[in-house]
Amino acid sequence: MNSNALSRRNFVQLVGLGLAGMGAAGLAGCAGQSAPADSSAKDDDGFKLVEDGKLTLVSNFYFPPFVSMNEKTGDYEGFDVDLYKAICEKLSLEPNILPTVQFDTIIPTIKQGGKADVSLGAITITDAREQEIDFSDPYLDSNQSIVVRKDATATTAEQLNADGMQIAVQGGTSGEEWAKENLPKATIVPLDDIIQALTGVQSNLYAACITDLPVSSYEIKIAYSDLMIPEGGEIPTGEQYGVVISKDQPGLTKAINKALADIQSDGTMDSLQQKWFGQTL
Template sequence: MKKHHGLLALVVCALLGVCLTLGLTACGGSGSASDDSATKATSTDSTDSSSDGASTATDYTTVTDGKLTMISSFAFPPFEYMDGDDYAGFDVDVFKALCDKLGLEPNILPSVAFDTIVPTIKSGGKADVSLAAMTITDERLAEVDMSDPYMDSNQSICVKKGASATDVDSLNVKGTQIAVQSGTTGEAWAKENLPNATIVPLDDIIQAMTGVSTGLYAACVSDLPVVKYEIEQAYSDLEVTVEIPTGEQYGVAVSKDNPGLTSAINNALKEMEDDGTMDSIETTWFGSSL
């Protein structure tokens, strides 16, 4: 009997050792899980907004880490154009100021056709934002997010000085060719309000105004600030005969998949208004704050 009791004791001790080992292993696993939870909590905390409502860097993603990538059509002065090999214009300066507020390096992609911008932003992966004197419209909001407005604008009709057809009624005639930039609100206005004329969509406003200057087109319809600027700079033979009060507002286009970036841009735009940055950029390009 004593021998049996001794054997039983050995078996019990062995079983206890196994249980103890399993228990320690289980505790080790539990500790690792706790560490993971702590890491996730820290990551989640880092995405919270600061007390003043400004977004932190981890609230959104960018195509390239540490950079904000912009796409635009650089033939729309004074908002965006090429100055030699450099990108220039009001929107370029606004973009760089936004980057400064967000703590990101500006990255500007080569010029594209205006009507390709919204699809590019929508699809993602190539550009984070577009500043392209882009009017906030319901149609665009169905495809992409738009920031709060940063500029007001209207449309205009531009003709050659001395032209006989200068207003909506005289231009709305069969066979009259009206130049517009493809995909713009100027094109949309012309199609709606000049239904009898032939609307000719072009890649950019420079082509449109050059065509009016050479007599190829009877008129062009485009954003008033751009047309006025170009007349002052290069097209002294043209004039604005109709200012169209469309009440448009420009916004920054952002992917709907990146709402945190839209929020951060809105915060940055407000800060730029409050601290005088926007007034300074407006004065640089338009002679005074708007």
Template sequence: MNLNVMLDRRNFLGMFGAAAGAAVLAGCGGASSAGSNGSSGAQKGDASAAGYTLVTAGKITVASDLANPPFDFVENNEPKGFEVDLMKKIAEKLGLECEYLPAMKFDSIIPLVKQGGKADVGVSNFTITDERKQEIDFSDAYIDSNQGVVTKVGSQKTDAGSLNAEGVTIACQSGTTGEAWAQENLPKATIKSLDDPVAAVTGVQTGLYDAAAADLPVMKYLCSNSFTDCQVSIEIPTGEQYGIVVSKDNAGLTDAINKALAELTDDGTIKQLEIDWFGSEI
């Protein structure tokens, strides 16, 4: 994927930002209506019978920043990526359609899901943390991850010692575990909070920032595909796990998603999605 694809999200935001409160971007698959998979699908698609509620009957509505390739991003005004395909598979298991809202800032997703009424779930590389669990529920984990620090090829600042210094600027996505790690471990550096990791790595590439910290799979992907003059200099073994964000008031939906995730794990679907998007199992 080239840089133009990565930056397509910014065009997408400009095109759809005014409609973010009401419009839905596009379906990402699943049954055309609850019950279109036959009698079994009809039972799965009946949200009230399954013990959960949905913003729109027959659909699971997803909030995402769509800014973390290859997990989620925008291409030709359509959501793409590992998590997008995963949500499609989950929707199919539940007999539902899957629709994404227009891209939004990462740190606005949990409050949106918590308040209800606009999004059923949040899916955007959300690390399961005790702090976040005070606000919302998480599904079971569907992937393991660590953090990565990117610097420009040829930089002399490629370790924590050289980056933890006055005059050094580290770019991070606002509200993420990458930002939290940088604040805790690089206290002498200036931490610059941005909307997404693509902007952070772009700043490293142009020399605006000395480094960028974000989810390791995202950083590896960006450096391999669009920012080949940048490199992952530090791999941080944080042992994180990603989960799907669900309102505490919708425990039945969490249970249904967990059942779908277990089935997708058992039948090898998640492993295949990892190979499709990351080149190998993670």
């Protein structure tokens, strides 16, 4: 899958070691109508939702610890899932989570409208994406990372940028963009999700994987002990994550920005970071 967001530069050290629809029914206070002084955030400037009274989320749920599926319960979970539910609570809307989709379909889905209102899932704010959709204010900072096997001999960008080197990435992400730009001699292999990429590195199918630092740090800690982020493997891209919203729904963007500010000020953001990262960042 860059303002006053929370610093992620020390993530590895701290953790041990991410559409607007045009549905028939809409909320009160549509654009052009004056809202009462005591109206809720969802009435400010007006916005329409795919389902009345619900904020519908689309995401790729293979990007822990931000978005994933609990194999035992079948429930969606993660930092961004909890943040989304906190936003729903602030807007007095019910959560409505759609089945997982491939990451590179998310921006087109939100842009087209009619299926989902928002997307969260460690989605980096970029100029190219902002040509298609709107982002909320940033809520978290991140960098990219190189992941290799612990017994790998090629561990630096210079060593991996060579003919015959296959580098795994999740298709459509900023990790793929970085790899294509900075490893032009290598073969970049876009995959459906980051778990496929990490497993491919683990099995020696790929020489390395490029992905968000919080994700690689988390996965190495809980599931891929034979992989590592080598010395110098943190890539200082200075990325920031935001909520994806349709350009046709400026009122929804405004409401979500207010919700994010409230989540930060009332301590909810700190609590979610403690839960998922083990520290307040």
